Amino acid sequence: METYEILRDLAIIILAAKFMGLVAKKCKIPSVVGEIVAGLIIGPCLPGLINLIIPGVIPSNFLSGLVQPSDFINWMAEIGVILIMFSAGLETNLKELKKSGLQALVIACFGVAVPLVFGAILYMCFHGFAAPGTEEFFCAAFIGSIMTATSVSITVESLRELGHLQGRVGQTILSAAIIDDVIGIIVLTFVLGMKDPSSNPGMVIVKTVLFLLVSFVGGIVCYKVFKKVDARYPHTRRIPIIGLGICFILSYIAERYFGIADITGAYLAGIILCNVRDASYIDRKVSINSYMIFAPVFFVGIGLKTDFSSMDTSMLLFSVLFVVVALAGKIIGCSGISKCLGFNMPDSLKIGIGMMTRGEVALIITSKGLNLGIIDASYFTAVILLIIVSSVVVPILLKAVYSKYPDGAYPEKKSEKAAS
Amino acid sequence: METYEILRDLAIIILAAKFMGLVAKKCKIPSVVGEIVAGLIIGPCLPGLINLIIPGVIPSNFLSGLVQPSDFINWMAEIGVILIMFSAGLETNLKELKKSGLQALVIACFGVAVPLVFGAILYMCFHGFAAPGTEEFFCAAFIGSIMTATSVSITVESLRELGHLQGRVGQTILSAAIIDDVIGIIVLTFVLGMKDPSSNPGMVIVKTVLFLLVSFVGGIVCYKVFKKVDARYPHTRRIPIIGLGICFILSYIAERYFGIADITGAYLAGIILCNVRDASYIDRKVSINSYMIFAPVFFVGIGLKTDFSSMDTSMLLFSVLFVVVALAGKIIGCSGISKCLGFNMPDSLKIGIGMMTRGEVALIITSKGLNLGIIDASYFTAVILLIIVSSVVVPILLKAVYSKYPDGAYPEKKSEKAAS
Numbered sequence: 142m143e144t145y146e147i148l149r150d151l152a153i154i155i156l157a158a159k160f161m162g163l164v165a166k167k168c169k170i171p172s173v174v175g176e177i178v179a180g181l182i183i184g185p186c187l188p189g190l191i192n193l194i195i196p197g198v199i200p201s202n203f204l205s206g207l208v209q210p211s212d213f214i215n216w217m218a219e220i221g222v223i224l225i226m227f228s229a230g231l232e233t234n235l236k237e238l239k240k241s242g243l244q245a246l247v248i249a250c251f252g253v254a255v256p257l258v259f260g261a262i263l264y265m266c267f268h269g270f271a272a273p274g275t276e277e278f279f280c281a282a283f284i285g286s287i288m289t290a291t292s293v294s295i296t297v298e299s300l301r302e303l304g305h306l307q308g309r310v311g312q313t314i315l316s317a318a319i320i321d322d323v324i325g326i327i328v329l330t331f332v333l334g335m336k337d338p339s340s341n342p343g344m345v346i347v348k349t350v351l352f353l354l355v356s357f358v359g360g361i362v363c364y365k366v367f368k369k370v371d372a373r374y375p376h377t378r379r380i381p382i383i384g385l386g387i388c389f390i391l392s393y394i395a396e397r398y399f400g401i402a403d404i405t406g407a408y409l410a411g412i413i414l415c416n417v418r419d420a421s422y423i424d425r426k427v428s429i430n431s432y433m434i435f436a437p438v439f440f441v442g443i444g445l446k447t448d449f450s451s452m453d454t455s456m457l458l459f460s461v462l463f464v465v466v467a468l469a470g471k472i473i474g475c476s477g478i479s480k481c482l483g484f485n486m487p488d489s490l491k492i493g494i495g496m497m498t499r500g501e502v503a504l505i506i507t508s509k510g511l512n513l514g515i516i517d518a519s520y521f522t523a524v525i526l527l528i529i530v531s532s533v534v535v536p537i538l539l540k541a542v543y544s545k546y547p548d549g550a551y552p553e554k555k556s557e558k559a560a561s
Numbered sequence: 562m563e564t565y566e567i568l569r570d571l572a573i574i575i576l577a578a579k580f581m582g583l584v585a586k587k588c589k590i591p592s593v594v595g596e597i598v599a600g601l602i603i604g605p606c607l608p609g610l611i612n613l614i615i616p617g618v619i620p621s622n623f624l625s626g627l628v629q630p631s632d633f634i635n636w637m638a639e640i641g642v643i644l645i646m647f648s649a650g651l652e653t654n655l656k657e658l659k660k661s662g663l664q665a666l667v668i669a670c671f672g673v674a675v676p677l678v679f680g681a682i683l684y685m686c687f688h689g690f691a692a693p694g695t696e697e698f699f700c701a702a703f704i705g706s707i708m709t710a711t712s713v714s715i716t717v718e719s720l721r722e723l724g725h726l727q728g729r730v731g732q733t734i735l736s737a738a739i740i741d742d743v744i745g746i747i748v749l750t751f752v753l754g755m756k757d758p759s760s761n762p763g764m765v766i767v768k769t770v771l772f773l774l775v776s777f778v779g780g781i782v783c784y785k786v787f788k789k790v791d792a793r794y795p796h797t798r799r800i801p802i803i804g805l806g807i808c809f810i811l812s813y814i815a816e817r818y819f820g821i822a823d824i825t826g827a828y829l830a831g832i833i834l835c836n837v838r839d840a841s842y843i844d845r846k847v848s849i850n851s852y853m854i855f856a857p858v859f860f861v862g863i864g865l866k867t868d869f870s871s872m873d874t875s876m877l878l879f880s881v882l883f884v885v886v887a888l889a890g891k892i893i894g895c896s897g898i899s900k901c902l903g904f905n906m907p908d909s910l911k912i913g914i915g916m917m918t919r920g921e922v923a924l925i926i927t928s929k930g931l932n933l934g935i936i937d938a939s940y941f942t943a944v945i946l947l948i949i950v951s952s953v954v955v956p957i958l959l960k961a962v963y964s965k966y967p968d969g970a971y972p973e974k975k976s977e978k979a980a981s
Binding site for chain 2: 144145146147148149151152155156159163212213215216219220223378379381382383385386389390392393396397403426427429430432433434512
């Protein structure tokens, strides 16, 4: 690959991603969906699809599309994911999380557990029952873990629009969604730890615990040192650069020495630094790197790798059921436990609906699975469908429930009493 | 190369670059020198050197250093150079340039021509006379063109410190340095155009003119369209992204279709957009991408590729003479013509000294030559030496001349009369 060709690829990717992202926003769907579609259009997917419908209409040298997946794009995409997860970690508000306490934690746990189990069962319905410990069981667990992470941004946007973000339901959803990211990452870490067929669950637990321990101790040291540097040189260039260095190192250590996904390391690095004074400064600088070049490459890269040629009726059916199960899992898990925790029926429903949205993290987990050879690219279809459907459906449902049962319209006393 | 290994390389590179850059700044030398030294330390150069001095002291599996040059680093470095040149273009002040007019232009021309000729002659002194049109002649011209570009940042810093930046001499140096970048790029374009041994100078001129014509017409169209988008969506993310897209495309077109260096395309893209309202906004966003990741990779990459093992007495002598000739070339060219243009003797000297500094652009040109196989990595030594010496010497000399001959202390009337 000539050096100047990467410039061509990059130009096409960032411009197409921005354009399709804006189009998606106009259509009220998340811009990441637009960016993935951009990848489908500029990559081998679109010409392949046209050729499938009208064979021979595309000359053979146009079949590979404008941009092809390459090592370079894979590497840039990997950096993109790392930056996104680092940013997510940096934006975590640990104080807020502590305050919201046990209630949100319990809701988050059920919001992770139910879709995880549902997802695994769905996979087994298609591929037959798998005994714990087998490779098939691991795949099933992986499909389940894709369903776990809530993407709260669309819910936040909708609640803010409706004026209910600061209410008790809104705050509960927000906290639970953040905690469910953390739990989701732990689940993923554990599931990916089992990717090595020779490793036993005990070993995975040991490795995971060891890594968390090392990160905790290392994290405290990093935090203390960083805080001093930050206090002495606030708002200087060295601050985000050192932060980014820590993120890259922790990601590398996680994957290289503990067999844990690098994205877990990046997320943890963000959490380690989320309480330093310049956390939002680091986040801003990292985000600019992310949205200008790396993140578009990641999302477009998903589109480039998506391959509909292996799509059949069974896979299509699976995708539709995947969406239904993922949405139902969150509703059943979160609404159910909320009701048990003393929320009234409409509020429980609101919480369940608010937790249904999925986004970047689901894609990141899927992409990780693809890179590790756990699943093939056709599963992206199901995940993309889930993101689109959830982000279209949730705002509509939230609005409907809120207009039928505004906050306080339902016998609030009972719920308040129970919740206090 | 495993994906997670790029994270390790990146972490080491950005942290080492920042650290050594800060050390360099403390020592009052440009931070890019520190970043290059970081590359020497973390790359194969340092262990190789130690091994050369005390054979066998370094175990063979440590001989390659912490970080090795790789495709990935090359690609990231290339993007780094493109971003630096785009940024330089964006920071060009066309109005200021027009105002300073003919005088600065003439000084710049001589500041390019004299070192170019001197450099070529120096090369021929070592490799024998080369007739125009031969490959050797082309190498000689290339060595000359490395000497052409002034790096004004150190001079600006020194003049600002001395309180003379806004004076006539300061403004003349500033304008001449900017113009000499443009002329330097044109010279480089022309010299690199001759890299193909089958191409004749006529063809190179036609290609260069054609490219400038295409860029001019395309540039006007881009500028008009961009201005409209910018007016409608000021300070939105799409502005820097579209700008960057244009930069990548023009760089690609330059190299792919006209055989012109991609850095020329990037610089031109910057000049095309330097007058839009959000130019400084684009520049800020691009700079953040540049200084966080890409630019350090470029400068450290130079250190990684530097190889002292091919260094011999002849090369060492060449390096020392290279520095002397490069500094003398600017003094003779710029001071000489300034005197002819009516500046008094001390002012002419100040201008000549101010134009002696070299920096990033010299490195970028050298690195281009290395990638194209025109020169080998040992020439980096000469260029790095030139940057270090010039940036140490110029502030000292400027201060000395200014304290001996403060502005106006010399018969100013004569020079004012002549200059008006």
